[in-house]
Amino acid sequence: MPRDPAFHDTCLPLFQGAEPVVPGGKLPSYIKNHRKRLRTRFLEGGADALPDYELLELVLFRAIPRQDVKPLARKLLDGFGDFNHVISAPIARLRATDGVGDAVITELKIVEAAAHRMAKGRVLNRPVVSSWDALLDYCQTALAHQETEHFRVLYLDNKNVLIADEPQAKGTVNHVPVYPREVAKRALELNASALILVHNHPSGDPTPSEQDITMTYSIRDATEVLGITLHDHLVIGKSRQVSFRAQGYL
Numbered sequence: 001m002p003r004d005p006a007f008h009d010t011c012l013p014l015f016q017g018a019e020p021v022v023p024g025g026k027l028p029s030y031i032k033n034h035r036k037r038l039r040t041r042f043l044e045g046g047a048d049a050l051p052d053y054e055l056l057e058l059v060l061f062r063a064i065p066r067q068d069v070k071p072l073a074r075k076l077l078d079g080f081g082d083f084n085h086v087i088s089a090p091i092a093r094l095r096a097t098d099g100v101g102d103a104v105i106t107e108l109k110i111v112e113a114a115a116h117r118m119a120k121g122r123v124l125n126r127p128v129v130s131s132w133d134a135l136l137d138y139c140q141t142a143l144a145h146q147e148t149e150h151f152r153v154l155y156l157d158n159k160n161v162l163i164a165d166e167p168q169a170k171g172t173v174n175h176v177p178v179y180p181r182e183v184a185k186r187a188l189e190l191n192a193s194a195l196i197l198v199h200n201h202p203s204g205d206p207t208p209s210e211q212d213i214t215m216t217y218s219i220r221d222a223t224e225v226l227g228i229t230l231h232d233h234l235v236i237g238k239s240r241q242v243s244f245r246a247q248g249y250l
Contacts, residue, residue: 143200206237
């Protein structure tokens with residue numbers, strides 16, 4: 001497979017005015033020392049010891065091993081807002097950013113996938129009552145930065161242990177189609193005794209809409225006749241969630 005010319009050992013700088021790459025693949029000492037200092041600070045102080053742009057630099061080091069990645073880290077943060085928005089950004093939007101190719105996208109999406117899998121591991125096969133905060137963190141991690149509406153269903157057994165988390169539908173920036181019959185059918189297939197619905201509001205405001213409320217009651221009615229309880233519906237915003245149960249809708 002031919003190599004992307006953007007990552008050739010002797011390519012031109014990614015950004016106008018960036019420091020040229022030294023022929024032969026050697027890093028200039030100031031870049032090498034900078035990378036070493038960042039890694040040391042990260043290992044000694046963890047993620048909290050680094051601002052977003054430096055944490056992003058650490059991720060980019062692997063994708064672009066022979067150039068200064070600070071300009072690209074700054075460009076990504078300027079374009080997407082913060083570290084979370086960068087790693088969760090749609091691939092098409094990332095690819096439209098100057099200097100971002102498959103190697104960078106892969107590293108970013110590995111970090112995103114790892115974050116989701118770790119968060120999911122804290123809640124799957126655990127009682128939701130004892131892991132409620134972890135469940136909220138997982139939903140926030142998975143959905144808060146999505147640019148379109150996503151609808152997920154959490155299926156619970158008769159001991160309220162989370163046995164499955166499944167995407168039900170993806171929609172537009174302000175609508176997602178949901179079919180109560182399909183939710184009920186899947187619950188029967190999994191032998192689930194209860195459900196928690198989860199969807200996000202890309203606007204950032206998790207206040208339920210009238211459509212959200214109507215859809216929730218439709219699912220409750222469809223599952224209730226089958227002996228399946230709808231415990232809650234969580235609406236995920238950018239920085240907080242709204243629980244239908246806590247707000248008195250259920």
